[in-house]
Amino acid sequence: MTVYERVRPLLFRLPAETAHGAIHGVLRRIGGTPIESVLGARYAVTDPRLRVETLGTVFPNPVGVAAGFDKNGEIPGVLASLGFGFVEVGGVTADRQAGNPRPRLFRLPEDRALINRMGFNNDGADAVGARLARTTVEVPLGINIGKSKSASPADAPADYRYSYERVAESGGFFVVNVSSPNTPGLRALQKSEALRRIVAGLREAGADPLLVKLSPDLTEPAVEDVLDIVEEFDLDGVIATNTTTARPESLRSPDRVETGGLSGKPIEARATRRVRFVAERVRSEVTVIGVGGVFTAADAYRKLRAGADLVQLYTGLVYRGPAVARDINEGLLALLERDGFDSAAEAVGADLDRAASEG
Numbered sequence: 001m002t003v004y005e006r007v008r009p010l011l012f013r014l015p016a017e018t019a020h021g022a023i024h025g026v027l028r029r030i031g032g033t034p035i036e037s038v039l040g041a042r043y044a045v046t047d048p049r050l051r052v053e054t055l056g057t058v059f060p061n062p063v064g065v066a067a068g069f070d071k072n073g074e075i076p077g078v079l080a081s082l083g084f085g086f087v088e089v090g091g092v093t094a095d096r097q098a099g100n101p102r103p104r105l106f107r108l109p110e111d112r113a114l115i116n117r118m119g120f121n122n123d124g125a126d127a128v129g130a131r132l133a134r135t136t137v138e139v140p141l142g143i144n145i146g147k148s149k150s151a152s153p154a155d156a157p158a159d160y161r162y163s164y165e166r167v168a169e170s171g172g173f174f175v176v177n178v179s180s181p182n183t184p185g186l187r188a189l190q191k192s193e194a195l196r197r198i199v200a201g202l203r204e205a206g207a208d209p210l211l212v213k214l215s216p217d218l219t220e221p222a223v224e225d226v227l228d229i230v231e232e233f234d235l236d237g238v239i240a241t242n243t244t245t246a247r248p249e250s251l252r253s254p255d256r257v258e259t260g261g262l263s264g265k266p267i268e269a270r271a272t273r274r275v276r277f278v279a280e281r282v283r284s285e286v287t288v289i290g291v292g293g294v295f296t297a298a299d300a301y302r303k304l305r306a307g308a309d310l311v312q313l314y315t316g317l318v319y320r321g322p323a324v325a326r327d328i329n330e331g332l333l334a335l336l337e338r339d340g341f342d343s344a345a346e347a348v349g350a351d352l353d354r355a356a357s358e359g
């Protein structure tokens with residue numbers, strides 16, 4: 001039994017956000033101390049087969065932390081020391097926001113899932129930008145940008161641009177988040193005209209590389225509309241997917257009735273299908289990041305084979321603990337070897353290639 005497996009029942013007795021706060025607090029205290037390198041030695045899997053070159057940089061491995069875990073950019077270095085190949089901080093908004101009233105984060109243990117309705121609680125782009133400017137991180141750093149609650153749809157482009165300009169110096173890539181379900185009206189910004197204006201403003205301000213993050217609840221034609229914008233503005237990547245407002249019949253945990261976005265195991269297959277749908281349609285210069293229900297190496301491998309260049313996770317970190325990136329990376333190496341791939345990059349889209357050659 002790992003230490004985390006022993007500690008988890010105690011953590012899970014606390015309200016979910018209290019437990020997250022406790023873990024975050026421990027990680028904050030570790031940041032910048034010698035313990036960080038101790039963690040690095042324990043959790044980092046260094047192997048050239050895991051390296052991924054994309055978005056103009058080198059990712060030491062394809063397993064990243066998804067947005068929302070470190071909303072204020074306080075612990076990207078410590079997360080990197082847990083063996084993650086990249087960290088996406090945020091969502092950051094132009095306004096400093098308290099988010100929705102608590103409770104707003106729920107564990108669904110029987111379903112290996114979470115439901116959250118955080119509502120973009122964050123310190124605001126000025127504070128996060130200043131913090132990140134003082135931070136050095138060993139792995140690529142993504143910055144997820146959301147819309148302030150106070151900004152009307154008409155003001156959204158200026159609102160996103162304001163945030164971008166505050167964090168511009170620190171990001172290795174930038175993510176337009178129009179897919180969180182917890183800011184009223186946000187997901188309507190995925191509609192072509194609204195998204196076009198936001199993306200145009202960010203590109204004009206110099207956002208590069210720029211990615212867009214999709215909701216799993218978009219219809220396929222709506223995804224195709226977003227991909228038209230990806231092409232029109234020569235965007236660098238697509239992240240599939242955010243959380244869903246759907247509630248699959250399979251859910252067993254009492255908290256399945258809570259309002260918010262569902263993440264974890266119940267969205268895994270759906271997110272992988274979305275990765276595949278996107279990967280089949282974009283040119284190979286567009287980076288695809290697969291996220292949703294990645295807990296194990298097999299999960300990560302399915303997303304890579306479906307066309308994801310990189311994967312991310314949030315809920316898997318809550319359920320599997322600090323060794324999750326190491327376990328996935330070690331497991332990926334074994335799977336690559338089993339299937340005769342020389343690198344993770346070589347496995348990307350393997351299922352698509354086969355489908356194409358069979359078809």
Ligand SMILES: Cc1cc2nc3c(=O)[nH]c(=O)nc-3n(C[C@H](O)[C@H](O)[C@H](O)COP(=O)(O)O)c2cc1C
Pocket residue numbers: 066067068069071090091092105114116118120144146177180213241242243263264265267291292293294312313314315316
């Ligand atoms: C508590 C929580 C907060 C989140 N906050 C954000 C956010 O601010 N921006 C964003 O794009 N995604 C956010 N997400 C979505 C995750 O980045 C990810 O897309 C989703 O949880 C699916 O991945 P998972 O199944 O590995 O958790 C959040 C998820 C959770 C659970």
